[in-house]
Structure formats: structure tokens, C-alpha cells
Amino acid sequence: MNPGIPYVGGIPGGMRDGRQIVINGTVPHHEHSFSINLQTGPNINPRSNTALHFNPRLNDNCVVRNSYQHHSWGGEERGGYQPFQRGMPFEITILCQHHHYKISVNGRHFCDFRHRVEKHHVNTLTIEGGVQIHSIRFDGAHSHAHGVGGFLGRVVGEIAKAAMPTPPPPAGAYNPSGGYPAGGYPGGAPQPIYNPPVPFTTAISGGIFPGKMIFISGVPNPNAERFTINLMCGPYDGSDIALHCDVRLRVGGDFNVVLRNSCQGGGWGAEERHSPYFPFMPNANFDMIIMAEQHQFKIAVNNQHLLEFRHRVQPLNRIDTLQIKGDVRLTQVRFQ
Known part of the structure; x- marks a missing residue:
């Protein structure tokens, strides 16, 4: 099962140091751009304040990072390589740290993005554009510290991957x-x-x-x-x-x-x-x-x-x- 795009979903417990979001997907052959956004609310148009806008642009051979506050975009960051290929699966990991988000793609560090919006205000993940998403997972920062115990505790940490069995994620992921x-x-x-x-x-x-x-x-x-x-x-x-x-x-x-x-x-x-x-x-x-x-x-x-x-x-x-x-x-x- 692939969630519909645009995807809008709450971030359980919000963002805090140690919270990690892992997204597996594929860029279809005919697409050229998509975005992953960490927002302070669920609105896309007009957009809620956005702490991190992560925007791969394959035609421009770059990945744009930015923020959006009070109906205005901030300064773009474009440095780094372009790790996405059409038709190939990817895994993006976004780790929230004290001063910045640390982002890796396919197990390789890609960039850091310093906080421009207070992380404790971030409560929503949105995904838009030309992308197929296979799974979304939230880890870290006591992600199971809400009374989840025993077998259920092991299961809920993998809800998205359990519910989205096809196509398969990259080797070494969820079993x-x-x-x-x-x-x-x-x-x-x-x-x-x-x-x-x-x-x-x-x-x-x-x-x-x-x-x-x-x-x-x-x-x-x-x-x-x-x-x-x-x-x-x-x-x-x-x-x-x-x-x-x-x-x-x-x-x-x-x-x-x-x-x-x-x-x-x-x-x-x-x-x-x-x-x-x-x-x-x-x-x-x-x-x-x-x-x-x-x-x-x-x-x-x-x-x-x-x-x-x-x-x-x-x-x-x-x-x-x-x-x-x-x-x-x-x-x-x-x-x-």
C-alpha cells in the first residue's frame, strides 16, 4: 500500500532531540521533483510554517533546503551532491539534534540544516510532488515511552512498514x-x-x-x-x-x-x-x-x-x- 500524495500526517509526540523519521520511496521515471516538509500544522495551501523543506530537483541536479514562516520563504541552501535517481528506491533519514536536523540518504550523510523554527512547534509531516512512498517510520527519543509494552510495543514501531509490504524496501530494512x-x-x-x-x-x-x-x-x-x-x-x-x-x-x-x-x-x-x-x-x-x-x-x-x-x-x-x-x-x- 502506498499512501496518497500529497501525504499529511501527524508526528507522534512531535519533534525533539533524538527523534528520527525514516522515509522509504521511489522517484518514478517520469517525475523530476518532490518535497518533504516538517511543519507546525497540517495546511498545504496556504502552507503552515515549515521548519524544514527538503526538495530534490532532479532536472536541476540539486536538493534545495529551506524554511517557510509567516507566508515567506527563507534563504535556500543547495550545497551537496544529488543522491536521487529515477526508478531507484531511496531511504531518507531525518534526525533531530539540538542545533540542526541531520539528514542522510541511503545510509550516507547528506547535509545538516540548522533550526530556523523552534523544533517543539513541529507536529506534522507532509510529502508532495512526484514521488511514490513505500513506508514512513518514527524512531528514537523514547518513541515507545507511552505505555506501549510487550508484543504491541515491538509492532507499533513498524506500523508503516507492516502496513505497506510492497514494493520491498532496500536490503537490510524491515523484516x-x-x-x-x-x-x-x-x-x-x-x-x-x-x-x-x-x-x-x-x-x-x-x-x-x-x-x-x-x-x-x-x-x-x-x-x-x-x-x-x-x-x-x-x-x-x-x-x-x-x-x-x-x-x-x-x-x-x-x-x-x-x-x-x-x-x-x-x-x-x-x-x-x-x-x-x-x-x-x-x-x-x-x-x-x-x-x-x-x-x-x-x-x-x-x-x-x-x-x-x-x-x-x-x-x-x-x-x-x-x-x-x-x-x-x-x-x-x-x-x-
Whole structure:
């Protein structure tokens, strides 16, 4: 799965010393320019303040670096070699350090770019232009220090690469067998479902059991108010709901809330509302993992643990249906 371009996505936990972004992609044969931007918000036109604009221009045989603040571009930096070739895979690593961003391409140091925008204001990654992106990964600076533990902790650090298995990344990159259960992806895993229409209802391949994971990638609509993910005991209206995850961007008096609940025999249980952060924005990609454990579901979004929800519906093998509805565009759903 290749994320759509332009890509707009939140940076989990923002930028700080030691945070690293790794981007794998390819410049198609007919393209000549693309840009990677670290921004203080999700807007492209007009553009949010941009701490780093990294712009390979193959026709000009250069890579332009710049910043954008208060509707004005800063001074361009163009020094260095041109490491990108049409049709060839690349890996860009952006490492945030105290005074600058350190950028490498295909394992070789390319340049440093001194901070012009305070790094703690940077919260969004955008990618535009003539490029195909295979994977995006966020590492370093305690990237798992948000309650992610055990197996889920090993998985969320590789969400993008797990969810985007083709085309393959450069040799020596992500190896699925290092983090997944024996016999799991890719050998016997069901094929991903790409770009399903919403509302979307599907059987959960293999049912729910401890260790089962559901990967959901999508983009809330530009004026999104809410969308809902339900794990159900059947595909019909009135079926019991083991996990009701209602993402409310703005619904009545609710703003930026992920509400969780269950419904059995037509009656709703007690709502749960607290979460340490809210990872969803209109027009911004998200990658969600729902993982079943023996006593609870764990949910991670964009490489960060978000919440836990203790099982109220038992046994787990009753849960056989995934339903997604509301103000969201789905790009991929996959069961593991």
C-alpha cells in the first residue's frame, strides 16, 4: 500500500532531540521533483510554517533546503551532491539534534540544516510532488515511552512498514518475521483490503483471539465530525458490540474525544473517555492497530499507544465482524 500524495500526517509526540523519521520511496521515471516538509500544522495551501523543506530537483541536479514562516520563504541552501535517481528506491533519514536536523540518504550523510523554527512547534509531516512512498517510520527519543509494552510495543514501531509490504524496501530494512507471531504475516495472512467504501462491514478473518491484530489506515474527511469503529458479534443491526470506538472531532459539546463502550442485549455499558492524547485531524492520515489480549484490547495510533479497553463481551470468539462508519476515508484494512 502506498499512501496518497500529497501525504499529511501527524508526528507522534512531535519533534525533539533524538527523534528520527525514516522515509522509504521511489522517484518514478517520469517525475523530476518532490518535497518533504516538517511543519507546525497540517495546511498545504496556504502552507503552515515549515521548519524544514527538503526538495530534490532532479532536472536541476540539486536538493534545495529551506524554511517557510509567516507566508515567506527563507534563504535556500543547495550545497551537496544529488543522491536521487529515477526508478531507484531511496531511504531518507531525518534526525533531530539540538542545533540542526541531520539528514542522510541511503545510509550516507547528506547535509545538516540548522533550526530556523523552534523544533517543539513541529507536529506534522507532509510529502508532495512526484514521488511514490513505500513506508514512513518514527524512531528514537523514547518513541515507545507511552505505555506501549510487550508484543504491541515491538509492532507499533513498524506500523508503516507492516502496513505497506510492497514494493520491498532496500536490503537490510524491515523484516516482518522479527516482530510477528510465528506463522503470521506474510505467509498465511489474508490480503489487505484497499480503499473500501464507507460505511464498511466485513467478517474478521479468523475471528478474535489473544494476539489477533486489526490494522486500519485512513484519513478523516476535511470537515469530519466523527467516525466509529465497532467490533461486533454479527453483521446485523442490534448485534452485540464488544468494542465501540467513537472518534469525535466535534460532536455537540464533544471535541477531540475517543469514546469507548460496549453494547449487549441492546443496552449500552459505561462510557470510557480518557486518553493521553488525541491523534486524529481532518485530512491527516492515521494508522491504527487494535490488538486483542487475554483481558483487554490495546489500541495504538501513529506509532503510539493510545488506550486499553477491558473485555466486556466473552468469549472472544463471539466477535466476528468489523464495522467502520462516519466521516472517514479508508485506505487499507488488514487482519493479522
